[in-house]
Amino acid sequence: MNRLPYLWVALVLLCISACTRTEQSAAPEADQTQSLSPAVSPSSPADPPPVVAPFDSDQAKAHQKAWADHLGENVQITNSLEMKFNLIPPGEFVMGSPESEADRSDIETQHLVKITKPFYLSAYEVTQQQYERVMGKNPSGRKGPTAPVEQVSWHDAVAFCSKLSKQEGVEYRLPTEAEWEYACRAGATTAYSFGDDVSELGEYAWHGRNTHPVGQLKPNAWGLYDMHGNVFEWCQDWYGPYKSLQVVSDPTGAASGSRRVLRGGAFYVLPLSVRAANRYNDRRPDYRVHGIGFRVARTYNLSP
Numbered sequence: 535m536n537r538l539p540y541l542w543v544a545l546v547l548l549c550i551s552a553c554t555r556t557e558q559s560a561a562p563e564a565d566q567t568q569s570l571s572p573a574v575s576p577s578s579p580a581d582p583p584p585v586v587a588p589f590d591s592d593q594a595k596a597h598q599k600a601w602a603d604h605l606g607e608n609v610q611i612t613n614s615l616e617m618k619f620n621l622i623p624p625g626e627f628v629m630g631s632p633e634s635e636a637d638r639s640d641i642e643t644q645h646l647v648k649i650t651k652p653f654y655l656s657a658y659e660v661t662q663q664q665y666e667r668v669m670g671k672n673p674s675g676r677k678g679p680t681a682p683v684e685q686v687s688w689h690d691a692v693a694f695c696s697k698l699s700k701q702e703g704v705e706y707r708l709p710t711e712a713e714w715e716y717a718c719r720a721g722a723t724t725a726y727s728f729g730d731d732v733s734e735l736g737e738y739a740w741h742g743r744n745t746h747p748v749g750q751l752k753p754n755a756w757g758l759y760d761m762h763g764n765v766f767e768w769c770q771d772w773y774g775p776y777k778s779l780q781v782v783s784d785p786t787g788a789a790s791g792s793r794r795v796l797r798g799g800a801f802y803v804l805p806l807s808v809r810a811a812n813r814y815n816d817r818r819p820d821y822r823v824h825g826i827g828f829r830v831a832r833t834y835n836l837s838p
Contacts, residue, residue: 581604581624582597582600582601582604582623584623584624584625584626584648584650585597585623585624585625585626585721586625586626586627587625587626587627587628587719587721587722587723588721588722588723589721590721590755591720591721591755593721594720594721594755594756595755595756597623597625598620598621598622598623598756600623601621601623601624601652602621605621605652605834607621607834608621609621609757610657610757611654611832613698613702613832614701614702615664615667615668615698616664617656617658617660617664617830618656618657618658619654619655619656619657619830619832620654620655620656620657620756620757620758621652621653621654621834622649622652622653622654622655622713622716622717622756623652624648624649624650624651624652625648625649625716626646626647626648626649627646627647627649627715627716627719627721627723628644628645628646628647628723629644629645629646629647629712629715629716629776629811630642630643630644630645630776630811631644631725631809631810631811632644635725635809635811636725636806637805637806637809638809638811639812639813641775641813641815642811642812642813643775643776643779644779645776645778645779645780645781645782646780646781646782647712647716647781647782647783647785648781648782648783648784649712649713649716649783649784650783650784651784651834651836652834652836653709653713653831653832653833653834654831654832654833654834655709655713655717655758655829655830655831655832656829656830656831656832657749657753657757657758657759658682658748658749658759658760658829659682659683659748659759659760659764659765659767659827659828659829660682660683660691660694660827660828660829660830661679661680661681661682661683661747661748662674662677662678662679662680662681662682662683663679663680664683665683665686665694668694668697668698668701669690669693669694669697673685673686673690673822674824675824676744676745676824678745678747680747680748681745681746681747681748682745682748682760682764682765682827683827683828684745684765684824684825684826684827685822685823685824685826686768686822686826686827686828687819687820687821687822688708688768688794688817688819688820688821689819689820690822691708691768691827691828692707692708694828694830695707695708695830698830704832704833705832705833705835706830706831706832706833707770707830707831707832707833708768708769708770708828708830708831709769709770709829709830709831710769710770710771710784710785710786710787711769711770711771711785711787711795711797711813712782712784712785712786713831714767714769714797714798715797715810715811717756717758717761718754718758718761718762718797718798718810719754719810720754720755720756720758721755722754722755722810724810725809725810725811726738726739726762726808726809726810727754727755727761727762727810728752728754732805735762735763735805735808736751737751737752738751738752738754738761738762738763739751739760739762739763739764739799739808740760740763740764740801741762741763741799741800741801741802741803741804741805741808742801742802742803742804743801744801745764745765745801745825746764746801748760748764760798761798761810762798762799762808762809762810763798763799763800763801763803763808764798764800764801764827765798765800765801765825765826765827766796766797766798766799766800766814766825766826766827767796767797767798767827767828767829768794768795768796768826768827768828769787769794769795769796769797770786770787771786771787771788771794771795772787772788772789772790772791772792772793772794772795773787773788773791773793773794773795773813773815774787774788774791775788792818793815793816793817793818793819794817794818794819795813795814795815796814796815796817796826797812797813797814799812799814800825800826801825802825
């Protein structure tokens with residue numbers, strides 16, 4: 535009997551069986567590879583891009599709105615003291631002034647700064663009424679409930695922030711010098727937040743006169759009032775030369791020192807002293823004098 539046909543049939547059956555086993559063993563491996571691929575969740579959108587100066591007023595407002603929507607917050611919030619805070623989005627800007635700027639100082643060396651986290655900044659300087667509600671007193675020489683509090687030291691300003699933080703359960707603090715200039719400029723690269731024309735300064739700044747109630751003049755592109763003039767504003771930093779002339783992220787000034795930084799100028803100074811880049815650096819943290827006040831930053835916690 536010829537057995538050759540039976541051998542061919544057996545070989546074919548063996549081949550079919552081997553192919554079936556190979557396909558079955560390969561299927562789970564393909565599933566495992568797919569399960570290791572990262573899932574893209576439509577409910578976790580990427581952060582909006584950081585704002586990069588220069589940008590104009592419309593772009594400034596658009597960036598504020600984009601970040602507010604992304605965070606699920608309002609562009610402006612109000613606390614228990616009726617203090618209004620505007621959202622300042624992360625971004626990049628050139629801090630300091632160019633050598634071509636009139637009346638600049640040699641301590642204003644330009645360098646690129648990155649502000650990597652959003653924060654809120656009070657739209658107005660802290661008023662006498664708000665200060666008294668927290669601290670129980672009003673040290674100002676020229677009284678007025680909606681005028682900026684003055685004759686306060688850096689320590690007084692920090693104490694106000696500390697007490698308000700405990701009352702509301704969120705962190706209030708003085709802005710860093712970099713945050714202050716970034717917020718003041720609001721995308722501008724000029725001497726003032728509105729441009730270089732000093733003849734327009736009176737529309738934005740009280741200077742050469744007494745203090746005035748806050749918010750009476752034009753705001754900058756991020757809706758912040760009196761960033762130029764009215765009263766000097768304490769910043770968080772110790773004064774010191776800028777740490778780097780290259781790129782720095784969220785700088786906090788010198789590690790130690792004897793003087794704290796003041797920004798913004800005051801009602802009694804010349805226009806050169808209310809420029810966005812001007813640094814006032816000769817006041818100790820315990821110094822109290824007319825024309826010195828502050829505004830408050832509110833930390834935005836990005837952690838869930």
